[in-house]
């Protein structure tokens with residue numbers, strides 16, 4: 001056990017005889033395809049309701065967690081576009097596993113960019129090896145509870161650092177974490193980002209939300225009751241709008257769009273298989289595949305810092321495409337797809353996740369406005 005984490009046996013996941021995980025060195029490494037094949041066959045069997053412990057352990061065995069950490073701390077420090085290409089494959093294989101990894105990585109990135117050498121040395125080597133688990137609870141500084149008059153998580157200075165009171169509404173994998181990166185607001189309105197060890201007295205994890213999709217992400221509310229955190233764990237701030245600084249940046253960024261495209265890939269595989277014997281389904285699969293290629297080009301250009309569509313435009317297009325593809329899967333599967341256990345039913349729920357996860361207000365506004373049918377004539 002690590003923190004609250006149950007260590008499972010990755011060898012329980014499907015594996016051709018004699019296959020031993022080896023460290024993945026890049027997005028074109030054959031070992032990545034091997035890992036995804038193993039994750040994919042496992043996710044076909046499971047109902048996405050359980051925490052993907054075995055899947056995460058398998059990822060650790062293949063060195064996935066090294067991608068996001070610099071060599072200085074034992075990682076491989078992959079560049080953004082390599083990470084996106086690998087996320088595409090992981091999310092096509094198992095969306096829940098890929099999503100949990102993004103939240104874990106969100107924590108790693110904020111620790112790595114903090115400039116806090118001590119916190120980095122304490123946390124990053126174990127995270128790179130996959131021996132510990134970290135996650136983020138920061139949405140209340142970006143996309144959640146922003147309309148409320150009072151901050152939901154408050155901080156006040158104390159002798160050793162800060163005392164936190166309140167809650168963080170959404171924390172994926174909170175019950176499995178050794179450390180949680182969260183944000184809190186001081187009485188004067190300044191904000192801070194801090195790494196909170198989950199064994200801190202006064203910290204408690206709510207029941208996991210009974211989500212309609214990705215329930216296995218074990219997302220829950222995290223409650224703070226007079227939690228004292230040493231200032232040695234401070235990652236950024238106190239300052240105005242701490243999420244606008246480098247350490248907090250990239251909310252609603254390209255990885256969300258990437259995971260939507262990953263889900264699209266798995267839906268497309270189904271549509272293409274159906275299309276092999278049905279011309280109407282084939283036409284729609286071909287059209288979606290060409291839209292996917294176009295979006296992917298834009299996404300990779302954006303990740304490489306080249307000129308291309310803005311991230312919000314990519315997000316809007318990816319959301320729209322994955323929702324249409326999930327609807328097409330249901331239309332193709334017909335009544336069978338409406339029965340619990342058919343992947344079309346799961347894809348419909350998972351596609352709607354992208355309407356709520358880390359959705360920037362500007363994208364939410366446009367998405368809502370686009371639902372209005374223009375008057376005829």
Ligand SMILES: Cc1cc2nc3c(=O)[nH]c(=O)nc-3n(C[C@H](O)[C@H](O)[C@H](O)COP(=O)(O)OP(=O)(O)OC[C@H]3O[C@@H](n4cnc5c(N)ncnc54)[C@H](O)[C@@H]3O)c2cc1C
Pocket residue numbers: 103135136137138139140143144145146147169170171172173211214217219356357358359
């Ligand atoms: C499965 C899942 C996993 C997630 N994991 C994480 C995670 O690990 N870490 C993390 O930081 N975040 C996470 N998030 C949070 C996510 O990124 C968004 O922040 C979240 O979905 C926003 O939804 P909300 O209900 O909190 O929004 P809110 O804006 O708080 O809305 C809540 C309610 O308030 C009302 N409301 C909203 N806006 C207004 C308004 N302007 N005026 C009046 N009333 C209003 C509505 O009734 C709404 O239902 C996760 C979300 C989901 C669904």
